[in-house]
Amino acid sequence: MNDPDAQSSPASDAGAAPAMPLRLLLRFTDTAYEQRFVKHYIAFYFRYVQASLVLGVVLILGDYLVDHIAYGSVESNLLRLTLAFPVLLAGLGYTLLPDARRHWQPVMSGFIITAAFFLFYTLTRIDAEGGEGLRSWVGVLNFTFLQFYCFVILGVQFRYALASGLIILLAFEYTLWQHAGLTTREAAYWSYHVLTLFILAAGIGWWREYLLRKEFVARAALDDSRAAAEQRALRLAHYDEVTGLPNRRLFAELAMPVIERARRGGTGCTVLHLEIDRLSGIHHVYGRGEGDAALADITQRIRLCIRSGDLPAVGQAGENTRVVARLGDNAFSIMLTDLDSQERASLVAQRLLVAVAQPVLVDAQPLVLSASIGIALFPGDARDFTGLMRCAEQAARAAAEAGGAQHMFFDEALNARARDRVLLETELRQAIRVGQLCLYYQPKVDVRDGRIVGAEALVRWQHPRRGLIPPGNFIPMAEESGLIVPLTDWVLHAACGSLRRWADAGLPSLPLSVNLPASSLSDARLLDQLDALMQRYELRPSCLMLELTETMLMRDVTSAISVLERLRAQGYGLALDDFGTGYSSLNYLKRLPVSELKIDRAFVIDVARGGRDGALAAAVITLGKELGLQVVAEGVETQEQSEFLSVRGCVLQQGYLHSRPVALGEFEAMLRAKAA
Structure with missing residues (x-):
């Protein structure tokens, strides 16, 4: 074509x-x-x-x-x-x-x-x-x-x-x-x-x-x-509008005959799947126009890496042995019929990584991007086009998860992990629906008298076969698959239900912290949803502490501040979690209407030894107190860490030293014991 x-x-x-x-x-x-x-x-x-x-x-x-x-x-x-x-x-x-x-x-x-x-x-x-x-x-x-x-x-x-x-x-x-x-x-x-x-x-x-x-x-x-009009419709159906490259449909039409000839001739071919790391950030910050211009520049470099001259279009399937296609916002696929070994494919991937890493001008500013490349070989990794594409995409995803700016070859371990991930996503969707999730509660302790002054609700997945699955194994997957929205809804309902249960049982009233994902601040339903929960469970907003990370707040500071001010005006507690691990902009910190600052465990681990970690922890404590914020230290595991923090004014602490996250019944027993 x-x-x-x-x-x-x-x-x-x-x-x-x-x-x-x-x-x-x-x-x-x-x-x-x-x-x-x-x-x-x-x-x-x-x-x-x-x-x-x-x-x-x-x-x-x-x-x-x-x-x-x-x-x-x-x-x-x-x-x-x-x-x-x-x-x-x-x-x-x-x-x-x-x-x-x-x-x-x-x-x-x-x-x-x-x-x-x-x-x-x-x-x-x-x-x-x-x-x-x-x-x-x-x-x-x-x-x-x-x-x-x-x-x-x-x-x-x-x-x-x-x-x-x-x-x-x-x-x-x-x-x-x-x-x-x-x-x-x-x-x-x-x-x-x-x-x-x-x-x-x-x-x-x-x-x-x-x-x-x-x-x-x-x-x-x-x-x-x-x-x-028919010509334009044909182009829109088979070519990417921004780069002029074949799209997924045309790429499949061109690639399948090539694979068939390789099968009949007993030769090999290679599919490279290239994903530009963090390209979406350019679209969000500079707009779609600047992002498309950067993408066109990168596309030209990829073409020149694959062919000696410009590859403006793809001719008949039998005439070209090298095809470049754009499959998504940041994804490209390349089929090479003259590469049948890992060594030669690795050389091509290295050239592509170097080409993408060259600075690209965005709004007159030079920016450096990177790429993650997955490589699948025919017939070793798969014997059809669909299989080759799946293998190359899995390898590219693994390269991105490993930090990006590198290439990986497909192997069966990646395939097994991908199948397990798909299965786990399906099971998580069912778990939210049938009630396999549960909340664990980690106390927030005042070390001066040992009182429990609050708690953090942490979701766990009680899998019928895999056992208790910690959040680190399914929360990132939920964010990528879109399941984080129903998962957050479930956590908010469960947390409010626990607060109502404790009040009805006559247990001490204390604020319960819930972590909100990045998508919540852009969800127009958030305020109405929280108000509905307060009315349903007959609670005051002050009993719910909403924890947000500084990284998610920095995505759209102006909008985030507007939402937080409305939450604060209605009486909800707001905590800035993992402080110091993200942007740590003091200019934004003074504008954020938060009432609590949580020191990340990364600064607490070696705090007792002094040095830079101790200095940073002490500085954060002083900064929080000067701004009138309540400071909480996470990840306190030893008595030395606790004493170092308390001496410098951080008396509210969480960690295994005081208590691990415990199930609902055990936490209620702790509340009764403390009350007695």
């Missing part, structure tokens, strides 16, 4: 035709357009020519019979059948040839002129032998018929009919005036008669072709616009 851009649009051929001057009556200036005109009308006129030739044969035969009956002794009458009659039969035979339509008008002009000269000769001989040739109205009618014959049969291209008619007219006039036996008056009379009919026939032919050409201009414009 050819790239539509590589073909000249049919509309371009007709561009000059509607603006034609009087030459429109004889010929379009564009040769290709003229050929389209002839081809459009030739189907009708060709059959008409054949019928007219048969009619000419019948008329000549009729003239012969009439003259034979009236002047039986005129031997020259037989010349009609021996001269003009065979010429018309030859013309009829020519129309039956396979290629007759290509040059039928000039050839038929020759047949008609030849038949006319034979008739001149025949009628002149008839007059010499005492018959009625040119002296009779029947003889003149023969030439009148020939004139109309030219303009009717050859009417698609008027210039052929005009030239043929003029030749016949001049030949007739010459014969008429030079023919012995006609007086000057008779010759003048017949000349006037034939000339008048010639002008009439030429006018009819001229006007008919003028109308035909005007009609064709309008018809061609409509056809060209339709063809242009």
Whole structure:
């Protein structure tokens, strides 16, 4: 399949035709357009020519019979059948040839002129032998018929009919005036008669072709616009609009015959699946236009890496051994039929990584991107196109999860992990529906007196076969698959249900923290959903602490601040989780309406040893206190860590030193014990 851009649009051929001057009556200036005109009308006129030739044969035969009956002794009458009659039969035979339509008008002009000269000769001989040739109205009618014959049969291209008619007219006039036996008056009379009919026939032919050409201009414009629309539809269906590369559908059409030839020939081929890391960030920050410009630049580099010259489009499947296609926003696939070893494929992947890593200008700023490449080999990894694509995509996903900016080859371990991931996603969807999830609670302790001043609700998955699955094994998958929304809904309902249960049991009232995913702040349902939960479970908003990470807040700071201010105004507690591991912008921190700051466990692990971790933890504690925030330390596991933090003013702590996350019944027992 050819790239539509590589073909000249049919509309371009007709561009000059509607603006034609009087030459429109004889010929379009564009040769290709003229050929389209002839081809459009030739189907009708060709059959008409054949019928007219048969009619000419019948008329000549009729003239012969009439003259034979009236002047039986005129031997020259037989010349009609021996001269003009065979010429018309030859013309009829020519129309039956396979290629007759290509040059039928000039050839038929020759047949008609030849038949006319034979008739001149025949009628002149008839007059010499005492018959009625040119002296009779029947003889003149023969030439009148020939004139109309030219303009009717050859009417698609008027210039052929005009030239043929003029030749016949001049030949007739010459014969008429030079023919012995006609007086000057008779010759003048017949000349006037034939000339008048010639002008009439030429006018009819001229006007008919003028109308035909005007009609064709309008018809061609409509056809060209339709063809242009079909061409665009074809391009949209098979090519990516931004890069001009084949899309997934066309890539499959081109790749499958290549794989089939490799299978028959016993050779190998390779599929490389390339994904640009963090390309979506450019779209979010700089807009779609700048992102598409960067993508076009990267596309050009990929093309040049794969071929020695630019690869503007893909030709026929059998003509190219290297095909580049764009399959998604940041994904490309490349099929190479001349690579059948890991070593050579690795060299190509390295060139691609280097090409993508070159700085790209976005909004006049140089940015450096990276790529993750997965490689699948035929026939080792898969024996069909679908399998090769799946293997290459799995390898690319593994390369991205390993940090990106690298390439990986497919192996069965990746396939097993991918199958397990798909199975786990299906099971998680069912787990949310049938109630296999549960909440564990980790106390938040005031180390000055050991009181439980709050707790964090942590979701767990009680799998019927796999046992208790920690959140780190399914939360990232839920975020990627879109299951994080129903999962968060379940957690909020379960947390509010626990608060209501504790209040009904007379247990101490304390705030319960719930982690919100990044998608929650952009969910217009969040405020209404929380209000509905407060009404359903008869709770005050202050009993619910919503924890958000600084990384998710930085995606859209202005919008996030607006949502948080409304939550804070309604009385919900807001905590900034994992502080120090993301952007840590003090400018944003002072604007965020949070009431609690949580020190990430990464700064707590080595805090007792002093050094930089201790200095950073102390700085965060001081910063939080100065901003009027409640500071909580996560991941406290040793007494030394706890004492270091408490001495510096961080008395609210979470961690295994005080308690692991425990199930609902065990946590309620802890509350009762503390209350007692």
